[in-house]
Amino acid sequence: MxxxxxxxxxxxxxxxxxxxxxxxxxxxxxxxxxxxxxxxxxxxxxxxxxxxxxxxxxxxxxxxxxxxxxxxxxxxxxxxGRHELNELYRLAFDHIACDWLVAQKNLHLDDPKFEEKLETARNRTWFCPITDSLRINAFRHINHISSPDYFPDWRSLALFGDIKKINNYIENRIDHLVLIEDFIGTGTQVEPAIKFVKDHLKIPTLVVPLIICPTGDLMLRKVATQESRIHYRPVLQLPPACVxxxxxxxxxxxxxxxxxxxxxxxxxxxxxxxxxxxxxxxxxxxxxxxxxxxxxxxxxxxxxxxxxxxxxxxxxxxxx
Known part of the structure; x- marks a missing residue:
């Protein structure tokens, strides 16, 4: 045929x-x-x-x-593709998360200890997936992230997590939380995890979708506007022609x-x-x-x- x-x-x-x-x-x-x-x-x-x-x-x-x-x-x-996804991992870390940490810590490039202070801030930041769709091991390996020891997905923690144990783990170990997701449409699947963080954590949190649709973008911008501890910075927002x-x-x-x-x-x-x-x-x-x-x-x-x-x-x- x-x-x-x-x-x-x-x-x-x-x-x-x-x-x-x-x-x-x-x-x-x-x-x-x-x-x-x-x-x-x-x-x-x-x-x-x-x-x-x-x-x-x-x-x-x-x-x-x-x-x-x-x-x-x-x-x-x-x-x-595989190479494009790896580049999104790198951009999420180098150009989104690290810039955010620089602002959070009020670091300055002319400080002789800038790199040392930024490295300390990175080591005290918990980089985690929002859902199990995000391949956190690949993200860690590409960006040379070795600590802390655990990287759970927060959609599961929102359902099964023990709030007291989570906060005990964070205490004296974690200053910032960065939540990463590979793709967000309307935000329905990630919303419970974001609410869990908003309701139970006190540390500044950055939400970083690698790719997000316009509706999900509006939802997360609204959350970030309403809650000062929640910050939102996407790597790539889809244009209208892709929706x-x-x-x-x-x-x-x-x-x-x-x-x-x-x-x-x-x-x-x-x-x-x-x-x-x-x-x-x-x-x-x-x-x-x-x-x-x-x-x-x-x-x-x-x-x-x-x-x-x-x-x-x-x-x-x-x-x-």
Whole structure:
């Protein structure tokens, strides 16, 4: 069977656009998509080869127009590869957390002991993940963080943690807390952890998402405004073109309108109640090499009703 995108390259009205996108995808498949971890161990009926998977994914859609629009959506996916994620780890530490510590400690570059004081401040800072999605060991190794001894995720601590033991551990050992998360959509999953810190800890805390959607950004800015001990500095905030809302907004980019139509085509085929992702009516175009976030629009990762995904998601629980 001839692959759909091979056929499109023979159509005069699509030849150039299709060939240009295929040139990009050849590069992405070779340099990025092969590192997608949920497919390192083969899954039944889901090929590891990206182009074989792409052709099968496009054939989920009914009709040539929907398939062509889905093909163009692939160019809009914000894929975070292994090297990009490592760079986000470095930026979060060097350019966000350390700058914050300099301000917290009122350090000055002309101080002969500046480096010594900053190193002391770093050693008395607890760098922890908000959820187990953030790979704290990788963050530590890249940034040469060796202390303290434990780096728990605070979503779990908010549910199972003993407040007295946590504060006893912090006392005389920790001056600052830095909470890191790889991706935040609306902020629903991280909100309990932030509330736990706000209610029970007295030390200054910095929340650092590596990547965050506009809705999550608004939520965390509000928290930081209301609580002086909570500070918020993201590494990367997604632009509007990387987020698809069910309800149209004014002056949307053309690709957002087109991609919403693709989500709605998926909904019509699968009867998925939440086609925009975990947060009903709002999803992103983010795919990370470690996994596909549950806030990502479901046409990309769903396996509902026999749907063949482009980037299948490794999940804790079955989708609704």
């Amino acid at each position: 001839t692959r759909l995108f091979d056929e499109w390259q023979q159509f005069q009205e699509r030849e150039r656009e299709c060939s240009d996108l295929m040139g990009k995808l050849d590069l992405y498949a070779a340099r990025l998509f092969g590192d997608y971890e949920p497919l390192i161990t083969p899954l039944e009926e889901i090929p590891r080869d990206f182009f074989e998977r792409l052709d099968r994914w496009l054939r989920n859609f009914k009709g040539d127009t929907d398939r062509w629009n889905a093909f163009k959506l692939v160019d809009d996916i914000f894929f975070v 698809i809302a069910e309800t149209p907004a004014q002056n949307e980019p053309d690709n957002v309108v087109r991609n919403r139509n693709t989500v709605e085509s998926y909904r019509a085929i699968t009867a998925d109640a939440d086609p925009y992702g975990f947060e009903s009516g709002y999803g992103s175009l983010v795919v990370m090499h470690t996994n596909c976030p549950n806030n990502t629009i479901r046409p990309i990762h769903s396996q509902k009703r026999g749907w063949l995904p482009l980037f299948p998601r490794s999940t804790r629980r079955k989708a609704k």
